[in-house]
Amino acid sequence: xxxxxxxxxxxxxxxxxxxxxxxxxxxxxxxxxxxxxxxxxxxxxxxxxxxxxxxxxxxxxxxxxxxxxxxxxxxxxxxxxxxxxxxxxxxxxxxxxxxxxxxxxxxxxxxxxxxxxxxxxxxxxxxxxxxxxxxxxxxxxxxxxxxxxxxxxxxxxxxxxxxxxxxxxxxxxxxxxxxxxxxxxxxxxxxxxxxxxxxxxxxxxxxxxxxxxxxxxxxxxxxxxxxxxxxxxxxxxxxxxxxxxxxxxxxxxxxxxxxxxxxxxxxxxxxxxxxxxxxxxxxxxxxxxxxxxxxxxxxxxxxxxxxxxxxxxxxxxxxxxx
Amino acid sequence: xxxxxxxxxxxxxxxxxxxxxxxxxxxxxxxxxxxxxxxxxxxxxxxxxxxxxxxxxxxxxxxxxxxxxxxxxxxxxxxxxxxxxxxxxxxxxxxxxxxxxxxxxxxxxxxxxxxxxxxxxxxxxxxxxxxxxxxxxxxxxxxxxxxxxxxxxxxxxxxxxxxxxxxxxxxxxxxxxxxxxxxxxxxxxxxxxxxxxxxxxxxxxxxxxxxxxxxxxxxxxxxxxxxxxxxxxxxxxxxxxxxxxxxxxxxxxxxxxxxxxxxxxxxxxxxxxxxxxxxxxxxxxxxxxxxxxxxxxxxxxxxxxxxxxxxxxxxxxxxxxx
Numbered sequence: 001x002x003x004x005x006x007x008x009x010x011x012x013x014x015x016x017x018x019x020x021x022x023x024x025x026x027x028x029x030x031x032x033x034x035x036x037x038x039x040x041x042x043x044x045x046x047x048x049x050x051x052x053x054x055x056x057x058x059x060x061x062x063x064x065x066x067x068x069x070x071x072x073x074x075x076x077x078x079x080x081x082x083x084x085x086x087x088x089x090x091x092x093x094x095x096x097x098x099x100x101x102x103x104x105x106x107x108x109x110x111x112x113x114x115x116x117x118x119x120x121x122x123x124x125x126x127x128x129x130x131x132x133x134x135x136x137x138x139x140x141x142x143x144x145x146x147x148x149x150x151x152x153x154x155x156x157x158x159x160x161x162x163x164x165x166x167x168x169x170x171x172x173x174x175x176x177x178x179x180x181x182x183x184x185x186x187x188x189x190x191x192x193x194x195x196x197x198x199x200x201x202x203x204x205x206x207x208x209x210x211x212x213x214x215x216x217x218x219x220x221x222x223x224x225x226x227x228x229x230x231x232x233x234x235x236x237x238x239x240x241x242x243x244x245x246x247x248x249x250x251x252x253x254x255x256x257x258x259x260x261x262x263x264x265x266x267x268x269x270x271x272x273x274x275x276x277x278x279x280x281x282x283x284x285x286x287x288x289x290x291x292x293x294x295x296x297x298x299x300x301x302x303x304x305x306x307x308x309x310x311x312x313x314x315x316x317x318x319x320x321x322x
Numbered sequence: 323x324x325x326x327x328x329x330x331x332x333x334x335x336x337x338x339x340x341x342x343x344x345x346x347x348x349x350x351x352x353x354x355x356x357x358x359x360x361x362x363x364x365x366x367x368x369x370x371x372x373x374x375x376x377x378x379x380x381x382x383x384x385x386x387x388x389x390x391x392x393x394x395x396x397x398x399x400x401x402x403x404x405x406x407x408x409x410x411x412x413x414x415x416x417x418x419x420x421x422x423x424x425x426x427x428x429x430x431x432x433x434x435x436x437x438x439x440x441x442x443x444x445x446x447x448x449x450x451x452x453x454x455x456x457x458x459x460x461x462x463x464x465x466x467x468x469x470x471x472x473x474x475x476x477x478x479x480x481x482x483x484x485x486x487x488x489x490x491x492x493x494x495x496x497x498x499x500x501x502x503x504x505x506x507x508x509x510x511x512x513x514x515x516x517x518x519x520x521x522x523x524x525x526x527x528x529x530x531x532x533x534x535x536x537x538x539x540x541x542x543x544x545x546x547x548x549x550x551x552x553x554x555x556x557x558x559x560x561x562x563x564x565x566x567x568x569x570x571x572x573x574x575x576x577x578x579x580x581x582x583x584x585x586x587x588x589x590x591x592x593x594x595x596x597x598x599x600x601x602x603x604x605x606x607x608x609x610x611x612x613x614x615x616x617x618x619x620x621x622x623x624x625x626x627x628x629x630x631x632x633x634x635x636x637x638x639x640x641x642x643x644x
Contacts, residue, residue, distance in 0.1 A: 122559055131555035161514070161551060177551040179513065186508045191501065192483070222543035222587035229483060229499040233453035237444055265544035 008037050009066040016313040017057070019078035020136060021045050024056065026072075028064045033314045037064065045077035045084075053084040054109055071114045071320070073313045075139035079104065079117040089122035089133060093171040096142040097149075100316040118316055121172055132177050136309070137163045140280050143311030144303055145170050155278040156267065157305070158260075158285040160185075164267045178263040187228065188255060196235035197255050198248035202287070206253035210288075211295035213254040217261025218268070218296060227258050260292050268296060281305040330359050331388040338635040339379070341400035342458060343367050346378065348394075350386045355636045359386065367399035367406075375406040376431055393436045393642070395635045397461035401426065401439040411444035411455060415493040418464040419471075422638040440638055443494055454499050458631070459485045462602050465633030466625055467492050477600040478589065479627070480582075480607040482507075486589045500585040509550065510577060518557035519577050520570035524609070528575035532610075533617035535576040539583025540590070540618060549580050582614050590618060603627040 013031040017024065022044035028037040039060040048056060057072065064070075079087035085106040090099075102119040120135035137157050145151050150170045157163045160181035166174040187193050200206040217224060231251050234241065241247050276299040279286045286302045293300045335353040339346065344366035350359040361382040370378060379394065386392075401409035407428040412421075424441040442457035459479050467473050472492045479485040482503035488496040509515050522528040539546060553573050556563065563569050598621040601608045608624045615622045 122555075124559055131552050131559050133555045133558055176548050177555070178547040179550045180547055182513055183547060183550075186512060190508060190512060191504055218544075220588075221546070222540075222584070222591060224543070224546060224588075225500040225502055225505060225581070225584050226498050226588055228501045228505075230453050233444075233455045233499070236455055237446055237453050259547070262544070262547050266542075266546075266548055269544060 008064045011036055012064055012066060012070060014317055015061055015064070015070060015072040016310055016317070017072055017074040017076075017078075018136065018139075018309050018313070019045065019053075019074050019076045019084075021077045022047075024060065024078075026057070026060050027310060028061070029314070029317075033317075035310070045080060045082065048084075050084055053078065053106070054113070054115075057113070057115070058110060065112045067112070069112055069114050071116060071317065073100075073103075073116050073118065073317045073320075075118045075309065075313060075316075076136035079119060080135055084115075085117060087117045087119040089120045090138070090172075092121065092123050092175075093168070093173045094121045094138065095171050096138060096167070096312075097145050097170055097315060098319060099138060099142055099312070100320045103316070103320070116316075116320060118313075121175070123175060130176075132175055134163055134165075134175065134177070137165070138172065139312035139316070140305060140308040141165055141167065141172060141312070142315050143308035143313075144278060144280065146311040146315045147303070153278060154271070154275065155280055156289060156300075157280045158289050159281065162263055176267065178267070180259055180263045184256060184259045187259070188252065191228075193228065193231055193251075193255060196232050196248060197252035198245060200249045200253035200256060206249055207291055209250045209253040210257040211291060213257025214261035214264065214292045214295045217258050218265045221262060221265040224258065224262050228255075231255055231258075256288070257292070260289065264292055264296060268298060271298075273297070274299065276301055278303060280308045330386045333358055334386055334388060334392060336639055337383055337386070337392060337394040338632055338639070339394055339396040339400075340458065340461075340631050340635070341367065341375075341396050341398045341406075343399045344369075346382065346400075348379070348382050349632060350383070351636070351639075355639075357632070367402060367404065370406075372406055375400065375428070376435070376437075379435070379437070380432060387434045389434070391434055391436050393438060393639065395422075395425075395438050395440065395639045395642075397440045397631065397635060397638075398458040401441060402457055406437075407439060409439045409441040411442050412460070412494075414443065414445050414497075415490070415495045416443045416460065417493050418460060418489070418634075419467050419492055419637060420641060421460060421464055421634070422642045425638070425642070438638075438642065440635075443497070445497060452498075454497055456485055456487075456497065456499070459487070460494065461634035461638070462627060462630040463487055463489065463494060463634070464637050465630035465635075466600060466602065468633040468637045469625070475600060476593070476597065477602055478611060478622075479602045480611050481603065484585055498589065500589070502581055502585045506578060506581045509581070510574065513550075515550065515553055515573075515577060518554050518570065519574035520567060522571045522575035522578060528571055529613055531572045531575040532579040533613060535579025536583035536586065536614045536617045539580050540587045543584060543587040546580065546584050550577075553577055553580075578610070579614070582611065586614055586618060590620060593620075595619070596621065598623055600625060602630050 011030045016027040025040045078084045087104045099118045103116045121138045123132040162178040162180045280303045333352045338349040347362045365378045400406040409426045421440045425438045443460045445454040484500045484502045602625045
């Protein structure tokens with residue numbers, strides 16, 4: 001045992017874990033819920049069978065563990081049916097400050113571990129249009145509640161599958177998922193547009209192209225699949241665009257704006273012009289969504305995604321009764 | 323030389339060729355513009371360098387050729403900049419019954435061949451929103467003119483990149499391309515939806531699911547990227563859907579309807595309710611688009627895609643002056 005891990009062991013009170021589809025992140029927490037250490041692995045739910053989870057967790061936290069039982073609070077896809085052990089979705093409205101009440105506890109081989117997996121949330125609708133699911137984001141939203149108890153308002157969690165969530169007095173009452181990030185990746189990397197777009201820069205010209213595309217998608221969402229092809233045609237025909245890599249960056253900015261704009265067209269429809277959106281996520285995506293919302297003259301505030309998930313896991317840890 | 327090819331050689335007047343991105347189709351034509359024989363290869367523009375086109379063409383037609391020069395009229399991506407020899411795009415309005423006037427003639431090694439490559443068409447717009455290109459479809463539209471001289475109206479050519487074209491008195495005046503087919507393939511085969519959808523059947527339940535999704539996309543085009551994710555959520559949650567392969571077929575029909583509906587949302591906006599759409603394409607896609615248009619209570623007529631391209635190539639052949 002290294003000095004460092006020995007040091008962690010003495011101060012370790014509990015472990016926070018965000019176990020998603022494609023990776024696992026763990027944080028060693030002290031008695032004041034401060035982070036002492038952290039680790040990550042690329043073994044997400046998609047790479048593991050149920051029997052492999054405990055060993056993968058131990059591989060990351062073994063050096064932290066003292067000779068007593070330590071609780072590990074887990075959110076994310078580890079609680080999916082095809083994950084470690086299913087933690088059934090909470091129905092709406094879901095009191096996010098009480099996620100821990102619906103947690104499940106897989107049986108452990110190693111008695112130093114007490115694992116608690118938090119549930120996701122699901123939405124059903126009689127007309128078939130409102131089915132939706134989340135696993136992990138409910139914990140980030142609980143983190144928002146930890147910083148703003150009884151929060152009422154709209155939060156956006158951008159990503160591969162962006163979520164927009166409505167909270168009323170601390171309860172999740174409605175949400176919608178958009179295929180935004182995945183659609184961008186498919187189009188930029190695997191469609192005919194791959195010949196025309198490259199990742200954009202965060203400079204003025206790219207931001208302008210991005211914002212204009214956001215507004216176009218919001219104003220004319222029905223043009224989306226035509227606007228996509230138009231990127232290719234502009235690459236072939238538009239003599240006002242610069243050449244070389246710059247051309248691809250500007251068209252890449254435009255593609256990003258079209259896809260995010262399509263999400264915002266729906267998510268901001270019927271939203272009062274002055275209602276703020278709370279963006280929860282990493283620096284790159286929240287900056288991009290801030291620019292998109294600015295293009296629509298809409299206010300937003302930002303909550304760091306890692307801070308949110310840690311605050312949510314901490315809230316769940318604190319509200320566990322046994 | 324086989325009896326069959328000898329027979330072709332005697333009657334052969336010219337050769338029609340549709341040379342696309344991913345394949346080449348050729349037809350041996352007699353003096354009355356009737357098809358005598360046909361052949362195809364999977365060597366499209368994407369698989370060939372300019373120097374390889376003549377040999378690939380000869381591989382298919384060599385047995386047909388008599389000891390005299392035979393004209394080959396080519397449409398499609400062979401005329402792209404990255405194809406055999408560039409045939410510059412026609413600007414709009416483009417008189418489609420005079421495509422042959424803008425054809426290019428690559429130099430041949432084999433004096434039995436006289437190759438004529440027809441141009442595509444391009445659209446430019448000052449506001450940057452209307453850039454568009456076609457190569458191949460202009461010849462199918464010329465084929466529509468061959469059957470309906472001076473045609474005025476709207477044609478739809480469904481496919482990987484669906485085209486909607488406005489013709490006024492035989493001239494192409496405006497068109498728009500939609501990424502529909504490619505988007506469907508990416509979503510069904512490479513997104514998270516691949517776990518939930520399988521190819522649908524042409525039965526009543528699938529047609530109902532398809533038509534409902536078409537209407538949803540047309541009524542709420544801004545919901546598109548949310549509606550896509552909802553397919554996944556329905557697969558996880560919807561207890562009213564049947565299980566097994568049937569479940570995937572119904573969700574596949576719904577995916578197809580959402581994507582085609584997104585195209586129709588734009589293409590039929592501002593279109594008078596009773597204005598007919600001329601669908602040009604193969605049996606499977608024109609049937610599907612007929613059902614989509616029926617769901618919107620819109621009339622359509624069908625022109626077979628192969629018949630259209632042959633009629634267009636024939637018109638070009640007949641109007642070549644040398």
